[in-house]
Amino acid sequence: MIFNSIPFVLFFSLFFALYWWVFPKNRKAQNILLLLGSYFFYAWTDWKLLGFIIAVSALNFYLGLKIQQATVDHTKRWLSYIGLTQGIGGLLFCKYYNFFSNSFNELFQALGLQILWPTLSIIAPLGISFFTFRTISYILDVRNGKTKAVDDGVVFFSYVAFFPSLLSGPIDKARTLVPQLEKNRHFEYASAVDGLRQILWGLFKKVVIANNCALITQDVFTHYQELPASSLLIAMLLYPFQIYADFSGYSDMAIGMARLLGFEITKNFDFPYFSQNIAEFWRKWHMSLTSWFTEYVFTPLSIYFRDWDNKGLFLAVLINFTVVGIWHGANWTYILFGFLNGLYFVPLIIKGTMNKKKKWHKNGSLTGLEFFNILKTFGLVTVTFVIFKSESVTQAFDFYRCLIDKSLFKVPVLHGISMLFLLGLLSYIAFFMGMEWQAKNKNHALDFLENKMNVWARKTLYLFLAFVIFYFSSMVTNQDFIYIQF
Amino acid sequence: MKELLAQVNEIFIDVLDNEDIVLSETTSANDVDEWDSLSHIQLIVAIERHFKIRFTSKEIQSWNNIGEMLTSIQDKLNQN
Known part of the structure; x- marks a missing residue:
C-alpha cells in the first residue's frame, strides 16, 4: 500500500x-x-x-x-x-x-x-x-x-x-x-495544516518530478548501448532529481502524516543539493540514516582509531560509508557507491574543512565561489548515482564509457518522449528547485509561504500543485518508491 | 573545576576555531554549532594530549554535557 x-x-x-x-x-x-x-x-x-x-x-x-x-x-x-x-x-x-x-x-x-x-x-x-x-x-x-x-x-x-x-x-x-x-x-490545527502542506509537496515531488524523470531514466539506463551519449547525459543529470524527489517525497509524506497524528518525527532531508561540499551533502541527505551510522558506526570507529590522527579519520569514514552503501542492498554497485562517497571526504579531511558548517548570507545571496561549490558537489554526487542506478558495476563503467563519445553532440533520442515533454519536465524541476531554494532555512519547501505570500497566491499555488498531481497521477502509472526495496 | 573548565574552554576555542565559545557545566553539543560528531573526536584527542590522560570508549560516549566531561577529566587526573 x-x-x-x-x-x-x-x-x-x-x-x-x-x-x-x-x-x-x-x-x-x-x-x-x-x-x-x-x-x-x-x-x-x-x-x-x-x-x-x-x-x-x-x-x-x-x-x-x-x-x-x-x-x-x-x-x-x-x-x-x-x-x-x-x-x-x-x-x-x-x-x-x-x-x-x-x-x-x-x-x-x-x-x-x-x-x-x-x-x-x-x-x-x-x-x-x-x-x-x-x-x-x-x-x-x-x-x-x-x-x-x-x-x-x-x-x-x-x-x-x-x-x-x-x-x-x-x-x-x-x-x-x-x-x-x-x-x-x-490535535493541533496549525501543525496539522503544515503537515498537509508537507504531504502536498511530497506528492508533487513523487508524482510530478520523480515519476516523470523515471519515464526517461528507466528507458535510457536499459538501452544505453543503443542511444547517443547525449541521451545518456540527460538521464544521468535527471536521475539525481528523480531519486531525491522520490525519496524525500516519501519522507515528506511520512513526516506530514505523523504530524497529522500529533507526532514530530525525524527530519530526513535538508535541501541537500544546495550543499557546498560532500560532508555537508551527507549531513543533509537521508539524515536519519547518516545520523544512525554516525552514532553507532563512525563515532566508535573514530574513537578507536583516534591515535592515528587523519589516517584514523580516513579509515573510519571509508568503513562507515562502505557500510552505508551495503545497507542499500546486496550489490557491488551499492558498495562502490558508498566507498566512492567515503573517498570524496579525503580532501576535506586533509584541508580540515570536513565539519565546517556553511551559513547562508542573510540576504539569501550566493557568491560565485559558493555557486561553483554547489555545482561541484552536485556533479560529484551525480557521478556516483550512475553506479547506484546501474544493475552492476560493469554496466556502470560501460555507461561511463558510452557517455564519453562524440555522439554527445548529437540530438538526444528519448523513446516515447517529445521535446515538449522534456522542456515541461525541466520547467517543473526548475520550479521544484526554486521553491526549495526559497525555503532552504525552513523545514520543507512550502513552509515559508505564510510570511511571503498573501492568502490568494497561496491558495492558487495549492490548487496548481493539486491539479498537476492529479493530472500526472492519471498519466503515469503508479511507480513504487525507490527506497521501499531497501 | 573552574580551572579545568577554563582550560577545556581554551581547547574548544582552539579546535573549533571560534573565539566566542563560552562553556559552562551544562553546555552540550546542541549549544555549540561547530561541536558535532567529527569535531568531538578532535576535541577528545586535544583534551587527552593536553591533560596527558586516556579515556575509555565508553566514557567518551557517555557524556551528555561539559560537566560530565569535566568529572571524567578530574577522575583521571586524580588517578594519575
Whole structure:
C-alpha cells in the first residue's frame, strides 16, 4: 500500500477519523489503534511476514527490559549481543545471504575450485532495513544508558511498526519517538495544516518530478548501448532529481502524516543539493540514516582509531560509508557507491574543512565561489548515482564509457518522449528547485509561504500543485518508491 | 573545576576555531554549532594530549554535557 494510492487514502482517512474522533484524549486506545493500523498497513503489502516483525518486536522488547534490570555489566553486554545478532543476523540472512553465496561461488570458480555454496530462495520482509535499525539503536541505547527500557508493550511494538515511517523511514531512534508515544497527544490545527502542506509537496515531488524523470531514466539506463551519449547525459543529470524527489517525497509524506497524528518525527532531508561540499551533502541527505551510522558506526570507529590522527579519520569514514552503501542492498554497485562517497571526504579531511558548517548570507545571496561549490558537489554526487542506478558495476563503467563519445553532440533520442515533454519536465524541476531554494532555512519547501505570500497566491499555488498531481497521477502509472526495496 | 573548565574552554576555542565559545557545566553539543560528531573526536584527542590522560570508549560516549566531561577529566587526573 503506497502512500499515493487510493487504498492508502481510504485507509488513512478512516484511521484519522477513528484516531481523533472515536478515541480522542485516550492515549492507550490511540496507541492500540496505531499498532493495529500499522500491522494492517504492513499486512496489506506483506501479510506472510507480519509474524516476523511481531517476533522481532517481542524479542527486543524483552531484551530491553532484561538489559535494564541486569546489574552486572557483562550480563548487559551479552543480552545486547543477542539483540544485535538477531538484528544484524536477520538483515544479513534476508538481504545478503545469496549475494555472499554468489560472490563466494564466483571466487571459487576463479580459483578453479569445485565447490558450490548453496543459494536459497529468501523473501526479505519489506522495510527490514528500516525497522531493524530502530531495534538495534534501541538495544544499544538501553545498554549504554542513553534511553530507558520501554515497559509498555503497545508503545514499544508501535515504535517498531509506526506505519508512516515503517517501510522507508525516517529511522527514528527510540529516544525521540517513544516519549511521544508515552504522552497524550492533542490535535493541533496549525501543525496539522503544515503537515498537509508537507504531504502536498511530497506528492508533487513523487508524482510530478520523480515519476516523470523515471519515464526517461528507466528507458535510457536499459538501452544505453543503443542511444547517443547525449541521451545518456540527460538521464544521468535527471536521475539525481528523480531519486531525491522520490525519496524525500516519501519522507515528506511520512513526516506530514505523523504530524497529522500529533507526532514530530525525524527530519530526513535538508535541501541537500544546495550543499557546498560532500560532508555537508551527507549531513543533509537521508539524515536519519547518516545520523544512525554516525552514532553507532563512525563515532566508535573514530574513537578507536583516534591515535592515528587523519589516517584514523580516513579509515573510519571509508568503513562507515562502505557500510552505508551495503545497507542499500546486496550489490557491488551499492558498495562502490558508498566507498566512492567515503573517498570524496579525503580532501576535506586533509584541508580540515570536513565539519565546517556553511551559513547562508542573510540576504539569501550566493557568491560565485559558493555557486561553483554547489555545482561541484552536485556533479560529484551525480557521478556516483550512475553506479547506484546501474544493475552492476560493469554496466556502470560501460555507461561511463558510452557517455564519453562524440555522439554527445548529437540530438538526444528519448523513446516515447517529445521535446515538449522534456522542456515541461525541466520547467517543473526548475520550479521544484526554486521553491526549495526559497525555503532552504525552513523545514520543507512550502513552509515559508505564510510570511511571503498573501492568502490568494497561496491558495492558487495549492490548487496548481493539486491539479498537476492529479493530472500526472492519471498519466503515469503508479511507480513504487525507490527506497521501499531497501 | 573552574580551572579545568577554563582550560577545556581554551581547547574548544582552539579546535573549533571560534573565539566566542563560552562553556559552562551544562553546555552540550546542541549549544555549540561547530561541536558535532567529527569535531568531538578532535576535541577528545586535544583534551587527552593536553591533560596527558586516556579515556575509555565508553566514557567518551557517555557524556551528555561539559560537566560530565569535566568529572571524567578530574577522575583521571586524580588517578594519575
